[in-house]
Amino acid sequence: MIAPLTSAALLLGYAVVCSALEVGPVRVVNNRTYISYTADPKPDTNILECPYTLADSEVVAKVSWSLWQDDQEEGTFEWQPESTSEATGKLRDAVNLTRDDGSLELTTLRYDLAGYYSCAVTLSGAEREESEKWQLLIIDTTSAHFSSKTNSNKEECVYISSFETYAVFPPPTVHAGMYSNSHGGYYDEVTGSQWKKTIYANKSTSYAYDDIKFKISEETPLDAEFRSSIGVTKEDGTYIPLASTTSLAGMITERGCPELNLERSQAVQFRKIDRTCRNELKPWHFTGQAEVKCKEGFLAEGDVHDLVFDCHSTNLTWTPEPEADYLATLKCAPDPNSDDDDDDNGGSLASLSSLTLLLLSPTLLRLLE
Known part of the structure; x- marks a missing residue:
């Protein structure tokens, strides 16, 4: 036999069912896709927001944040209106404790503050909703200098490229090669084994390759260009572009008149x-x-x-x-x-006919015998 619900339980169940509370997903302020590493973070740039919606009668009692790394909770931040905020673990001494809106503002930037963040909103009636975990990248572009050298061999119709990226943390995703929108992107690309990888003491990474040739021919798309790009890829496959360069060398772009449609004669x-x-x-x-x-x-x-x-x-x-x-x-x-x-x-055709008759004549003679 199922015990009857108490009045308080009925009211709580009704509140949960009728609550308009929705939380997440976590996002960086101003629709940014990542936080850029700097020694002295600027205000209003290193803020994680916890978007939520609720009914007019509902009141937020608490916003809680968690930093996850390798499925382990490595830091927390808890905000309550008209109360002192608290931070633990890796978020201790790294967040603004005086904000009045429940957002998480990083006041210092370190590589180990990157990871998955989740937030939860608790209402005054004890209803609680938590967002899914969202990966935050703290990207350090140690410089903004590409090293690029190109050459064209018109006799062989090859475009020759050497390239080196600047160092990036976390390890970047790099692409270089012949690019065409009509072909869906890179169609003749520097392969993984052709890139030379350098890892520095601060764990940032750069890539380079030397004197790789790319053939230009009748098969080259008319909208082809040589492109190099660098970005960072999140664990869910989302690619965040950082920089790209495009080369429109003459041998790639030059056009001419088509062949004349001649008669065979x-x-x-x-x-x-x-x-x-x-x-x-x-x-x-x-x-x-x-x-x-x-x-x-x-x-x-x-x-x-x-x-x-x-x-x-x-x-x-x-x-x-x-x-x-x-x-x-x-x-x-x-x-x-x-x-x-x-x-x-x-x-020539007459000669061929004569030759055919000559070859057939012995057979014809035997048939006549």
């Missing part, structure tokens, strides 16, 4: 034209030319014997001189007087 000769690493046709200065004629072994039919096209550096398109229809205006037919053995030459 046509040939082209270029003037004042270079090849880009994407195998496009780039004018030397402002304009390059392409002259299209019939191949050797072919003769032009009609009045058009050649066509001249200009590649303009401003719009990178081919424009015929004079304005006319495209390559179809140049008609090329096999030269009956040519001895060329090209596959497109009618003489």
Whole structure:
């Protein structure tokens, strides 16, 4: 038999059910994602807030904080209105005890104050709600100096990069390589084994690599760039970016006019034209030319014997001189007087037919016998 609830228990159950109290998640003031390590913390920058909502009739009696490291509670802070706040463990002498809002303000910064923080709000009626644990990073960027050296080998179409990050605590996440938004980010990246890692006495870490080559070719995305980035990754996978650099070297960005769509019987000769690493046709200065004629072994039919096209550096398109229809205006037919053995030459096909008949003749003779 279940014992009847007392009036006090019924009232408490009713209060718990009807309470509007919601707590968390913990956050850094001003929507910051981490606290930056400095020797002398500035006011209003190193504050953890414990957001909560409650009904108009509810009154907060206490806000409690806990610092967790390796699932162990390593420090506490307790705030009560019109009462002296208290701190224990690693939070002793490290937080502001005179605040009037229940937030946790770090008055000194140490690496060992990073960890998981949770807060709990207790109402005057004894209702209590606690937030989930939230990881706080205290990031020390010991400097802001990147060391970067780049070089381009146009003949081999390779971009060569050397790079060294500044030291960071906690150990940073680093990326470097060819980057493209259309390809979803890094698509040709410095691998983990190519990075050289240096750990310093204060446990900060830097990374570097030397003279790694990245190929630029027809497969290189048009929005490609070379990017280096450094950040810190939280245990839940959240990446916090700290800094990045972008290189738009000429060989990566240079564009040219596309290939001309020639007929098989046509040939082209270029003037004042270079090849880009994407195998496009780039004018030397402002304009390059392409002259299209019939191949050797072919003769032009009609009045058009050649066509001249200009590649303009401003719009990178081919424009015929004079304005006319495209390559179809140049008609090329096999030269009956040519001895060329090209596959497109009618003489070659005739020779092949003669050779076929010659090879088949013994068989035909046997069939006739």
